[in-house]
Amino acid sequence: MIKQLIDGQDFWAEIVKRLSKGEKTNFFFSEEEVLQLVQKGKISRLDFDGGVYFFVTEENLYRLYYFLEKEKSPEVLPRLQQPIILEEVHLATKERIPSKDTWEKIGFQHYLERKRMYLMAKNIAFEEREPSFATEEILEEIFLLMNESFEPFSSALPTKEALLKDIQEQRVLISLKNQNLLGFLHFGDEKQGSMLWHIAVLPQARGLGVGEGLLQDWFLARKDIAKKFMLWVRTDNPPALRMYEKHGFLPDGRVAPVMIKTT
């Protein structure tokens, strides 16, 4: 039976205990994030022999997290009203456990895969450019291009309000021609460096170096703050992979496959 979680501290203590026992998991939230999820009533659990599932409820989907004891397999999932998204992170050099096949046996299908790449700031040849930050007037245009360019289930798309905040705080760069938007780059600052969240170029402006210009703008915008630039890129997007490799980005070994179980 699926039960809603109501005590964040108890839940966090359970997480730490499970981690110390070496259980397999895709649950990598911080204590603060765990407490918020419980407080908002967004997380529920389903216990089974050898493990537990946690479901995080979002508007049109459930995100699935699990803990599995050693040698145990995932249990069949109950039928839910919305698609279930399973996103994992593992090292490319290590065997993926549970395997893709194991998840397919209980109804999941491969959806996509991303890998993480990084570039140390000291290795960047900065160009002389003047980065253009987005303004509130083109919020709608950027929001539309963002939602047209990315798949809806695992792209961490911001709400319009969150995007507006990022625009106001100068975390969205744009490329314009004759005052028309050609593309944008949305980034965030983390303790370890600057993370590229979304980059998109209008279909008719592709192949003109707009994306490369936006990357250079990002480097310049965070030149004095970030020691490292990071991003996740879909492994089925060769043009993007080529562009990042050309700029010196290297894989750090982290791979994130995403699977989906539809109703």
Next chain:
Amino acid sequence: MDTLLKILVELRPDVDFEDNKELVDSGELDSFDIVSLVGELCEAYEIEIGAEDIVPENFNSVEAIMAMVVRLQED
């Protein structure tokens, strides 16, 4: 120490482990790294890392990680 460095470099080739003494506090190691590292250390050194040991101060530097490993081996 060599085994530990090998594990760390394989886990995070982009991190300077020798000089950074605030690996967790500076954000270089995140929760995925810690979880992976716990698994690797248990296997490589045949130890058990209890819940009470999964705290930032035990993972902030190569020396701190090694000290924890040695302590747990002696327990």
